[in-house]
Amino acid sequence: MTQQLKAKMILDKEFRISEVDKRIYGSFIEHLGRAVYGGIYEPGHHTADENGFRRDVLDLVTELQVPIIRYPGGNFVSGYNWEDGVGPKEQRKRRLELAWRTIETNEVGTNEFVQWAKEANAEVMMAVNLGTRGIDDARNLIEYCNHPGGTYWSDLRKQHGFEQPHKIKTWCLGNEMDGPWQIGHKTPVEYGRLAIETAKVMRWVDPDIELVACGSSSANMPLFPEWEATVLDHTYDSVDYISLHQYYGNRDNDTPNYLALSMNMDHFIKTVISTCDYVKAKKRSKKTLNLSFDEWNVWYHSNDADRKIEPWSIAPPQLEDIYNFEDALLVGSMLITFLKHADRVKMACMAQLVNVIAPIMTENGGKSWRQTIFYPYLHASVYGRGVSLQPVVSSPKYDSKQFTDVPYLDTASVYNEEKEEVTIFAVNRHLEEPLQLACDVRSFEGYRVAEHIVLEHDDLKAVNTAESETVKPHNGGNARLNDGIIEAALPKASWNVIRLVKA
Ligand code: AHR
Secondary structure, three states: OOOOEEEEEEOOOOOEEEEOOHHHHEEEOOOOOOOOEOOOEOOOOOOEOOOOEEHHHHHHHHHHOOOEEEEOOOHHHHHOOHHHHOOOHHHOOOEEEOOOOEEEOOOOOHHHHHHHHHHOOOEEEEEEOOOOOOHHHHHHHHHHHHOOOOOHHHHHHHHOOOOOOOOOOEEEEOOOOOOOOOOOOOOHHHHHHHHHHHHHHHHHHOOOOEEEEOOOOOOOOOOOOHHHHHHHHHHOOOOOEEEEEEEEOOOOOOHHHHHOHHHHHHHHHHHHHHHHHHHHHHOOOOOOOEEEEEEEEEOOOOHHHHHOOOOOEOOOOOOOOOOEHHHHHHHHHHHHHHHHOOOOEEEEEEEOOEOOOOOEEEOOOOOEEEOOOHHHHHHHHHHOOOEEEOOEEEOOEEOOOOOOOEEOEEEEEEEEOOOOEEEEEEEEOOOOOOEEEEEEOOOOOOEEEEEEEEEOOOOOOOEOOOOOOOOOOEOOOOOEEEOOEEEEEEOOOEEEEEEEEEO
16 A cells, blocks of 8 residues: 655744745746737737737736736847837838847837736836947937936937836846857956946936846856856946846656756755845845846747747747646746745746747737646736745655755745735645645634645646647645645645635
């Protein structure tokens, strides 16, 4: 007889990590592949509105309640002349887009995106080009976007039909400037100097903005974390966040190891926090720097197909990963990791939002649909607002190729005091056995289980398509609450959302 796999946890309303900043449920739209053209924008589509935006896509984005969206890149921004994307559409220039070797038509630019984001009820996180351009371009762009009027650039915005300033609050100082693939790749000293001078001038134009400095492009970069230490040595007092980017894949088809990769993400976050705090100590500063994990996801399924794309085509299907069920489990664990670090990770952007390594897919002229990873993202965004609690967890563990002591139970909880709701997010990483969870919630007197949502599938490689959504959640989980203890069987390889409400 096999032994039951059991885990225990205690959740107390007084054990708090921090208020969750809802911007950890942000996303990203880059001028890349079919994210913009054929994704959010397709004037000929039967659902398109008068501005050419697809209503079906907007509905899915709204369903996700995405609070902030990074734009326009990504690698794209490092070669982008933002002036190409404003003003009368018929006069806009077509450009060779060197980051992704395509042609950019510039039909959509800053104003259209801001308009679309407003319809999606999301803030814009705007990136400035610190690859081919610099201080001058950044100050002009922020004057165009945020200055009320009476100057060349702000009046040009008005002339373009936007009387009111866009009031964009969050700005990224370039993108992945440590990467040799980046247009205008820099050393940490070169970047640190440019970032602080750009920050200074941008704040002179608009003192209310928040700025994100570029951290490493991933934890595997050769200069990590020396890059962060040097960049922050220059910029610590002038920026509000340092960025982190990370993508994972299951290239060796080793699922136990793949599902443990969120531990690598956890380690990455801890190292960046330590580096920020080292610079804080070195500078005898009172300020604590926060983290913006502004690119994260699974990205590997489309790598081979992308190598075959004809250069200089317009909006080709690039980075179109079709996600399977196990990807959704890792995405769930990545979201759990942000909640575990809610005290320092204040923004995070799933990269990306539509068609390009995305939870939402479209057919040109046709349907739109939800990928497997849509669901953990949806649940975290909708139910993960409130205070992130520090659970005391005791779980059986396993060793994988890269990691030791991987807990089968990966979990985080959020307490929404206003709504009197508690949500437990949990992944069972065991591929064959259900995990029997006993969770002590005695501090939440008078609560009851409202529902236990489960995302499970017999086939780890199952995918959704435009025709059929085989990977989707059900709310038939068996969580029960008796005498202050929740008992639940978390099915093998599953994502679980146990929701408590005040009875
Ligand atoms: O999100 C896809 C790409 O990944 C982005 O353009 C870049 O910043 C990163 O390398």
